[in-house]
Amino acid sequence: MTIEKNKLTGTIFNIQRFSLHDGPGIRTTVFFKGCPLRCIWCHNPESFDKSIQVTFDQEKCIECDICKGVRDISTSERCPANAIEVIGEEISVEDLYSEIEKDKGYYETSNGGVTFSGGEPLMQSEFLVKILKKCNENNIHTAVDTCGQASKEVFEKVNDLVDLYLYDMKFIDNDLHEKYTGSSNEKILENLKYLSDKNIRIFIRLPLIPGITDTEKNITEVVEYLKRINFEQINLLSYHGYAKNKYIKLGINVELDQLETISESRLEEIKNKFVSAGFKTVIGG
Amino acid sequence: MLTDRVQKLREQSLEAIPHIWIGRGEIVTDTYLKNEGKVSTPVLRALTFKDILEQKPICINDGELIVGEKGDSPAGAPTFPELCCHTKKDFDVMNHREKISFKVDKNAYKIHKNKIKPYWEKRSIRHKILETMSEEWMDAYEAGVFTEFMEQRAPGHTVADKKVFTKGFNHFKSEIRNSKEKFQAGSDPDKLDRIEQLKAMEITCDAIIRFAERHSEKALELASTEKDPQRKKELENIAEVCKYVPANAPRNFHEALQAYWFIHLGVTTELNTWDAFNPGRLDQHLQPFFEKGIKDGSLTKDSAYELLNLFWIKFNNQPAPPKVGFTLLESATYTDFANINSGGLTTDGSDAVNEMSYMVLDCIEEMRLLQPSSNIQLSEKNPDKFIERALHILKKGGGQPSIFNSDAVIQEMLNMGKSIEDARDGGTSGCVETGAFGKEAYILHGYFNLTKILDLTLHNGYDNFSEKQLSVGTGDAMFFGSFEELMSAFKEQLKYFIDIKIEGSNKIAEIYAETMPAPFLSVIIDDCISTGKDYNAGGARYNSSYIQGVGTGTITDSLSSIKQHVFDNERFTMQSMIQAIDDNFDGYEVLHSIVKNKTKKYGNDDDYPDSLMQEVFNAFYDSVNGRPNAIGGHYRINMLPTTSHVYFGSVIGATADGRKAGKPLSEGISPVQGADKKGPTAVLKSASKMDHLKTGGTLLNQKFTPQIFNDPKGVTAIKDLVRTYFKMNGHHLQFNVVNADTLRDAQLHPQSYGDLIVRVAGYSDYFNNLGSDLQDEIIERTEQCISI
Known part of the structure; x- marks a missing residue:
């Protein structure tokens, strides 16, 4: 018997067990290092740079x-x-899988699984494909949390291996998107439409940042846009606190001095807008 | 909803001041003075029981429907001088100590000094035990290698089964007479002893019936002067109930509860058995009475619930017998560990959850009392709704009910050779201990300080705490060339002390068997009647003796640290490690930082430390399990601490995991406080690498922030955690739902947190009742939360 040792490694910065907010059930979330966006509210600035x-x-x-x-x-x-x-650490498919597998019993009881998040997991698509295959072979439910900023070819490579996409959405207005994330949303919206047409299971995730993404205009545009998309539910994510110290430690410029948490009442208001549009709407992950 | 009556009596129970009721001690002394040497020992014990129940004051509190107190009034604690004859100093300590105090009045001091002490001083079991034990045993005991449960409390630790709800004492009497006739006609070599034992049992049956009748008479007396017609009627009903049970089998819900309560008082008056007796699978026992009452219209859901609430209050009125010395240190609480079970499986193996299971849970939620303790037995066959209801209660803090793996509990009993029916009718009691209810004496002999054994191994058998050479030399650890050498020395030390412990425990069991039979308890535990043997002498169908291992996390991390840093990575030598712990890490800052921060620790689902935990567990199991005890059964292990992890920590210097000298050890099989960094799934995986099915109980506590339970996904996730842990054969899981900040604030402002209840080990207690070292230990436990 020969086992081909796979030399390919991925760069990750955390493996979080007992995650309850990155898809259904009890999950292990693997955070990939490296991200094409620079959202100014990001909690995980350590995910920006792919290098260790x-x-x-x-x-x-x-x-x-x-x-x-x-x-x-x-x-x-x-x-x-x-x-x-x-x-960050360089990790092989085998080593990462053995960490994921540790909580297999919990996934089975809770209908949970693994979520690949980040950073942007699709940026390390070759590695992602390998680890997804390994999870598929072992009947572990897989979710990919993506910002959508990747080429269509990358999606084509992973689509069959992913049980659920957690698809992040921030703005419909491209100028705002560029202003707050550093990139255009053109490809992101295009990819979403593409996935939607393929009837792949999608949860949309919308971060609600007071005064930035929670504006009346943006919410209305998101609601309108989503009417053309096939997705299962939308998760409204409110942010608590801000990782300012992490930015300082990493020597990254702090753009947002303070991050306020959205009020309960505003959250409910926004929720109602999505519910009225006929969407299954969940507060939190 | 609690009725006004319940609320008032509950309040009274909470406000009652624990105090010594000296009457029992006085009556026992009189009985012995009159009868000792004139009758056989079992009969002497039976006459003692009879005299107490005939002479003790009868207390019926205003508004009560379930009646009877162990002392003179709520929170009255009798003394048991035949077991532990207190000194004046003991009384002074009890009277004045800040926590777990008992008021001692002048009269009690006087009677004790003039009558009780002169008689019992040299006769008590405690005196006999301490006289009989070998020098090696005394040295190890005083050094904190182990504790001894029976040094001031009798072997108890058993639970009622359904027979006490379906048969009366008149029936038991006829069984006793039949057995006696059988022995009289036969030629058994122990015939005369058995007949004496059965004679004693019969006396106790009459005594308990008479005790109930005295309550009946008192109720009628109160009724005759009662002005309120409603209360008058209630008193007349109480009189009728007490006239009928426990002489006869209960006919209804009210009689069932009252019958049990008299039995409870009987067992805990006869001797101060460890872990108060309890009704066991209460939902199973009560359901038939509940159904019958609802059907014939004599009972409503509300009236049943009120009676159940009142039953709860009776438990809370009985503080644990006052403890002194080492026994107080290992069990510093008023809680007496009556632990009511609900759920589990029926005798034929099907889902046992019924309407009463949910009513019991309602009662736990609304009564919010420390006693009785309560748990659910959760089988794979029980519905999710049942555990979700329990989690909903746990969410509010207070640590009740605890959650047991019914399927594992049954398997544990099968592994010990019990029948499947007896196993299914059993459950857990005390903290986490598995037992065949109504058929087993499962006697706890004491906590065993596993971490101390490692400390002694590192010092070649010398104890820095007592400054004595405590055991055999197993070589100078400074010169051990491999980790295996250290482990083999550890196992030799372990065996040396287990041998001492078991030899001592056997002697103690013999002292009880010969001088302190429990004929009343024997009536209700199978098969004491048919064998004509006492509960304390091996009369039960199953006789198990337990030694409880303590400090799993601390010893594992200490071994892991030595293996990793001394032998695998060679970062420093054994000499520096031992020197550093001997100096409490003073001057060893770098080494201390390394062992604290760089050691692979238990609780993170890492096989490196977890395999060491298994090795220690297996060594402990191998040295104890299956060895014959003095009463025809075997020694077994379980893994729980009560509060002994604090005491055991206080007698050990610093440990190789970075713990400073004198600090508490880890609790139960939980990881060292703060050592687990990978969340609850990892903790449960690590803990499940212990083979729980080889034990008679393990204790795992997890501290969760209230936020998890408030999260919409939280309760479901916790349910799934529990279900998964149980699939991995985990025995027990319990939660503290509280923020460390709340506890810190409670330390600063105790007056604002009078009702804050926390889970300690296998029980809950008021935070304010805990010593500050134990408070700190709970605060330092890892707080599991959900990442955002």
Whole structure:
């Protein structure tokens, strides 16, 4: 018997078990590193860059000098106080699968599974295809949480392997999209239409950022747009707090000084708009 | 909805001040003075029981429908000088200590000093035990290697089955007479002993019937002067109920509860058995009475519910017998561990959840009392609705009901050789202990400090705490060349102390069998009547002796740390590790940081530490399981701590996982507080790598933030967590639903949190009743939440 060892690796920055808000049931969410968008409200700025990053926390440092001032992957491993932190890891399909498989029993009881999120998982499509296949072979339900910014060919490669897309939507207005995410939404909307025509199972996810995505205009446009799309439900995501410290630690420019949480009443109002349009609408993931 | 009557009596129960009722001690002394040496020991015990029940004051509280107190009034705690003769200092401590205090009045001091103490000082079981134990046992005991349950409390730990709800004591008397006749006619070599035992049992049957009649008489007396016609009628009804049960089999719901309550008082008055007796599968026992009452119109759902509420209050009126010394340290609580079961399977193996199961859950939710403790037995065959109802109650905090894997509990019993029917009729009691209700003596012998054994191994058998060479030398650990060498030394030390423990436990069991029979308890536990043998002497159908392992997480992480840093990565030597723990990590900051932050720890679904947990568990199991006990059964293990993980931590220096000297150990089979970083699915996976089916119970607590339960997906997810853990044969799971911030605030402002109840180990308690070390330990437990 020969087992071909797959040398292909992916770059991820977290594996979150017991995720309840990234699709149905109890799930393990794998966060891919690297993203084509730069949404200014992003919680996970560590997902922006695909490369592995090293951060240093002066407050944790106990000045043991084991690192001799060199802060990299190898000194991070030896750092007694975890002051040198590596963000991201290269992981093989096998190693990632063995982490995913650990909670298989919970997926079976709860009709859960694995969700590939990020960052943008479709940016590492070759790796994604391999890990999706592995999950498919082992009857693990798969979801891909995507911002939609990928080529049609990439979708074509993964469509048959994905049980559910969590498809993020921010703006219909292209100028606003460019302003707040750094990219045009042209391809994103095109891909959504394409998936919709293929009758693939989709949950739309709309982040509600006060004064940015929750405007009357944007909500109305999203509702109108979605009337032409086949999807199962829409999830309205409210954001709590802001990862400002993460930005500072990573040396990324802070564009949004503070992120307010949408009020309960506004959330209900928006929910009603989607419900009136006949959409199954869920608050939260 | 609680009725006014229930609310008033509940309030009274909460406000009652625990106090010593010295009357029992006085009566016992009188009986012994009069009869000792003139009658056989079982008969002497039976006469003692009879005298107490004939002479103790009868208490019927205003508004009550279910009657009878263990003491003179609610929260009155009798003393048991024949088991533990208190000193004046003990009374002073009880009277004045800040937590778990009992008021002792002047009269009690006087009677104790003049009458009780002079007689019992040198005769009590505690005195005998401490006199009989070997030097090795005493040294290990005083050093905190293990505790001894029976040093001041009698072997109990058993539960009623359905016979007490379907038969009366007149019937038991006829069974006893038949058995006696059988032995009289036969040629059994122990014939005379058996006949004496049966004679004693018969005396106790008459005594309990008379005790009920005294309540009947008292009720009539109160009725004769009662002005309120409604209450007068109630009192007359109480009189009738108490005249009929427990002499006869109960005819209705009210009589069923009252019959059980007299039996409960009987068992807990005869001796201060560990883990108060309890009615076991209450929903199964009550359902036929409920159905009958509803059908014939004598009962409504509301009236049944009120009676059930009143029954609950009776439990809460009885604080655990006052404990002193080490026993207080291992079980520092008023809770007496009567643990009511609902759900599970019927005798024929089908889903047992019925209407009463839900009524019991309603009662738990609304009464919100510490006692009785309660649990659900959850089988794969039970509907989701049942566990969802239980989770809805847990959501409010308070830690009740706890959740047991009925299918695993049954399998555990089968593994110990019990019949499938007896297993299905059983359940769990105390904290998490598996038992065949009504047919088994499952006696807990004491907690065992696994982490201390590692500490002793690292110090070649020398104990830094008691400054004594406690055991055999197994080599200087500083020079161990491999991790295997350390493990084999550990196993040798473990065996050395288990041998000492078991030898001591056997002697103690013999002392009880010979000098402290329990003829009343024997009447209601099969097969004591047919064998003519006492419960304490092996008369039960099954006789199991348990030793409870403590500190799973701490010992696993400590071993993992040594394996990883000393032997696998060679980051530092064994010398530095031992020196560092001996110096409580002072001057070893780097090493301390490494062991704390870099060690692979139990609770993260990582086979590296988890396999070490299995190795320790298996070593413990192999050294205990299957060894014969003194009463015809076998030793078994279970894994639970009550509050002993705090005490056991206080007698150990620093440990290799980074824990500082004297700090609490991990609780139950839970990971070390804060060591689990990968969420609840990982914790449950790690815990399930222990072979629960080889035990008689394991205890796993998880702390969840209230937010999870408020999340629309949260309750379903928790249900799925439980169901999955149980598919992996997990025995028990319990939740603390509280924020650490709330607990911190409660420490600062105890006056604002008088009703804050938390799950401690296999029981719940008022946060304010806990010592500050235990409060801190609970705060430090990992808080499971949902990531956003």
